[in-house]
Amino acid sequence: MSDTHHHPTGAHSDTIHLPSPTAWPIILAFGVTMLFGGMVTNGSISILGGVLCLFAAVGWFRQVLPHEAHEDVPVQVEHIVIETKRTEVARLVVPEDNRAHLPVESYPVLSGLKGGVAGGIAMIPPALIYGLIAQHSIWYPVNLLGGAGVANWLNPSVADLAAFHWQGLIVASVIHVITCLLVGLLYGAMLPMLPRHPIVLGGVVAPVLWTGLLHSTMGVINPVLRSHIAWGWFLISQIVFGLVAGWVVAHQERINTGQSRPFLMRMGIEAPGLMHVDHHDERNSGDES
């Protein structure tokens, strides 16, 4: 048993027990490899490998049973100072007006759906007006949208697009409804996070960017469809959607998202010490008093 020494930074003994070095692991590994190696060379190699494995296993067991073999490594004290030349600590100060804006308040999901429905209805007239003026048919824009989803409708002529097709109408309606609802939901989630002028950003800037993205990629995705689209009118209908959907969403009542509450409260866990009164509740209680 070694003596224990006390040092200002802790107690240590003269020696430390560590597992003894041993050759048995390498011999066992070599034996196992030879055991396998016999498969591709000669059976005698496998037999030799098996013998090595046996010897190595016995040797290994004798190393650890009944007591693990160890060696005592002497300890020599060398004091190491843990220090740094960088003595100054700067804490990053995040200014109040520069921090990430969490949506402390947001719109309910239903407001996004309402915005999507309103925007979807509002963008129909400009699209139909375009059809009437440019192609003398309200079905032209409908078929353009619907044709994108009809797999067997390849390279339609202008006359085809101007005619009524019930398949095109159904597909266009499905695409239009789903897209408007999803984009409406996106507006509901996004508008509270925009720093300023949410209706301008959501109603004008976002449609312009979206139209630009489509304009630049449609040539790769579907060049025929791209050649039939009047991008000016497309942009107008997108802006109408954005303005109407944004206006509807922005005029809904906001609800508290609970982002400022502790995580456990948002998880619905009830426990002592988690009482929290948010500003909304405070306002309400103030009104009541």
Place this chain on the structure above:
Amino acid sequence: MADQALPIRGTLDLTPAQSKRDGMLEILHDWITTVDHKKLGILYILYAILFLLVGGAEALFIRIQLAFPNNHFMSPQVYNRFFTMHGTTMVFLMGMPAIFGFANYLVPLMIGARDMAFPRLNAFSFWMTAFGGLFIYYSFLGGSGLYGVGNAPDVGWFAYAPLTARAFSPGNATDYWAVGLIASGFGTIGSGINIVATIFSMRCKGMTLMRMPLFVWLNLTVSALVLITITPLTAAQIMLCIDRYLGGHFFDTQAGGSAVVWMHFFWIFGHPEVYVLVLPAFAIANEIIPVFSRKAIFGYPAMVTASVGIAFISLSVWAHHMFTVGMTSASNAFFTLSTMLVGIPTGIKIFNWLATMWGGKIRFATPMLFMTAFLFQFLIAGLTGIMLSVSPWDWQLHNSYFVVAHFHYVLVGAILTAIFGGLYFWFPKVTGRMMDERLGKINFWLFLIGFHLTFDVMHIPGILGMPRSIYTYEANRGWGTLNLIVSIGAAIQGIAVLIFAYNMVISLFKGEKAGNDPWDAWTLEWACSSPPPSYNFATEPVVISRRPLWDLKHPEDPDWKYE
């Protein structure tokens, strides 16, 4: 100055008296009988570097062959052996040993332990890995077998059936591949068990799971993943041996077997294997980026969650390697979506590394240069991965050089780059000497230029239709100039790797003395002397935060107040 009332008592290094060495034989005896995790870690790393040079040389021969159209620098048979051995070497004999080398050396030091949980198993695991690799390479001499044909394995690193059947692969070449990987797989499983057991049972006082360095968290995740993924590979290889030796028909389509079953078995291993290799690269980044940004890692809990999340998701993406097999639409959709899902936790990590660097006092020493390159290159690798996860896109580019460029972006641009960074970072701890910074920077910039010249350009012949594993090509394909540029880039990378090897050797003998903490870092390994004594810590350390050395260096503003 350290406040000695603070809790890391083990920081006093208690170096043992150096015993005089009696020549080479005793040194050799020391190394082959060692059970010390640090020596085994060094052996793993040296083994990995050796095979990096071997696999790199094979890559250069491949690139010479492809540099010009209609080239016959080597025969088609030798070419097939070289690309098979290059892939096998870099994944199994370089990548895996390198990550286990880092884990072996650093995990016990970082958690304040004296060794791994099973030191003898640790030695056995290394030697199994080593002998498995050497056995595969012995095939260059003994692969002709009883049939007098064959040589080294030539069936590609994923060895698809029916190429591996006796009819198409006579001789013993494929057997060497299967048996060698079974043997090294045993070593891998042993290491995985050891690392998991060590982390769960040997952490020092105060080191709760959520105070472990992220390096340790990542290695815990990787080791658990290894235990799950190596087993199907080993099972498949045993099934292949049964097919080849005992007349089994697991993968014989003409006798009721299925070649696709091999694909499933292989990729159930193969895709998580990518994460087995890349998560340790993340582990290295998690340690280097904060130290050289002089900030604590941003979003530690999110990083832990993302790492474990990646491991889970990685188990459900394997069939994106098989879109062209002809799976059902539902399968294609599932594996497309699950593959895209990996982008979420991976994106969290990239944002957190950037947030760690943001506002920090960044020092672009060589390790940090490699980490910065790693960040951007891994981002691009991830983006092309998302592109390939889309099944229609994959149908167009499957088995093309676009795919080769993508996975080399992961393996070289992310993993090897991070490993270089890690070697520069921890070399002073292992040897007590700094690596030469000037040579390090030359190494970095040459490697960076060579890498981008090679793998950026390599995407283009892939998009133009050049298939992978092709022996040569006609001049009128328009791939010639691109391939020449790719080969020049590979040569530049080769020079960079040689400079790295030279730097290691020269710095080992003539490098500047490092001291115990040359980078002013915060985890426990920097509290030991360099190199650490065989027992690591004379007294068990006690930690109370994620950055114990920060607490000692800044007693007026310790981390534990904020965690």
